[in-house]
Amino acid sequence: MVAENLSKKGRLKEVTLQVAGGVVGLLGPNGAGKSTLLALLAGRLKPDGGKAALFSHAPRDPRVLPLRAYLPQTPRLFPHLRALEVLEGARRVKGLGQEALEEALERMGLEGLLGKRVGELSGGQRQRLALAASLMGDPPVWLLDEPTAALDPRGRERFWAWVEGKKEGVVLVALHHVEEAQRADRLLLLKGGSILEDGSPRGILGSMGERLSWLMEVLYEEPA
Ligand SMILES: Nc1ncnc2c1ncn2[C@@H]1O[C@H](COP(=O)(O)OP(=O)(O)OP(=O)(O)O)[C@@H](O)[C@H]1O
Numbered sequence: 343m344v345a346e347n348l349s350k351k352g353r354l355k356e357v358t359l360q361v362a363g364g365v366v367g368l369l370g371p372n373g374a375g376k377s378t379l380l381a382l383l384a385g386r387l388k389p390d391g392g393k394a395a396l397f398s399h400a401p402r403d404p405r406v407l408p409l410r411a412y413l414p415q416t417p418r419l420f421p422h423l424r425a426l427e428v429l430e431g432a433r434r435v436k437g438l439g440q441e442a443l444e445e446a447l448e449r450m451g452l453e454g455l456l457g458k459r460v461g462e463l464s465g466g467q468r469q470r471l472a473l474a475a476s477l478m479g480d481p482p483v484w485l486l487d488e489p490t491a492a493l494d495p496r497g498r499e500r501f502w503a504w505v506e507g508k509k510e511g512v513v514l515v516a517l518h519h520v521e522e523a524q525r526a527d528r529l530l531l532l533k534g535g536s537i538l539e540d541g542s543p544r545g546i547l548g549s550m551g552e553r554l555s556w557l558m559e560v561l562y563e564e565p566a
Pocket residue numbers: 352353354370371372373374375376377378379415
């Protein structure tokens with residue numbers, strides 16, 4: 343996955359990035375540009391400048407679609423559908439077998455919720471359903487916008503177990519929790535539409551969290 347001087351007016355400033363594999367966490371304050379970067383890489387937004395490529399194709403190329411999962415910050419699910427119908431729909435669109443559906447629902451612990459309508463689910467339950475539908479079949483590239491924000495600790499563990507069990511490919515994931523950022527292989531710190539730092543979580547956050555106060559100041563302090 344490559345971004346070259348990728349920009350969106352007022353939102354992202356000429357970001358250049360190469361990701362060959364692994365779990366890459368995007369950390370930064372509200373409005374940093376995390377969602378914009380993910381939406382550009384997913385082809386949901388058109389850049390004003392620069393370009394992005396997944397497997398050497400533009401993000402909007404139909405050949406790329408089956409190769410990536412994109413989970414926006416607020417996934418849209420039809421409220422009248424039952425959870426099982428959402429999963430069935432995802433399975434059919436992706437052309438997958440029943441075992442992929444079973445795996446996804448087990449991973450997200452949806453067994454007891456299959457007969458419920460989306461509109462009856464809690465926010466975290468809905469998010470677990472959206473994750474199961476979007477990651478079903480394990481496409482090589484996952485672009486995930488704050489997938490754990492609504493999840494309880496058990497749901498977070500389920501999510502991270504799925505991520506950490508992924509053998510190959512790329513996971514680019516926007517996060518707000520430093521404990522979760524420590525689980526990534528690589529971290530990108532974003533602020534004001536630019537990448538401030540790009541490195542290992544240990545290098546950026548420090549082994550004992552000693553750089554945390556620095557991080558809080560640099561990333562989250564409002565300008566005076
Ligand atoms: N639809 C839009 N039209 C115009 N500007 C937008 C739009 N969506 C976001 N922005 C602006 O783009 C900038 C980056 O926003 P973005 O949503 O990418 O940030 P983020 O890092 O994902 O934030 P958060 O942590 O709050 O989700 C912000 O200044 C925001 O106000």
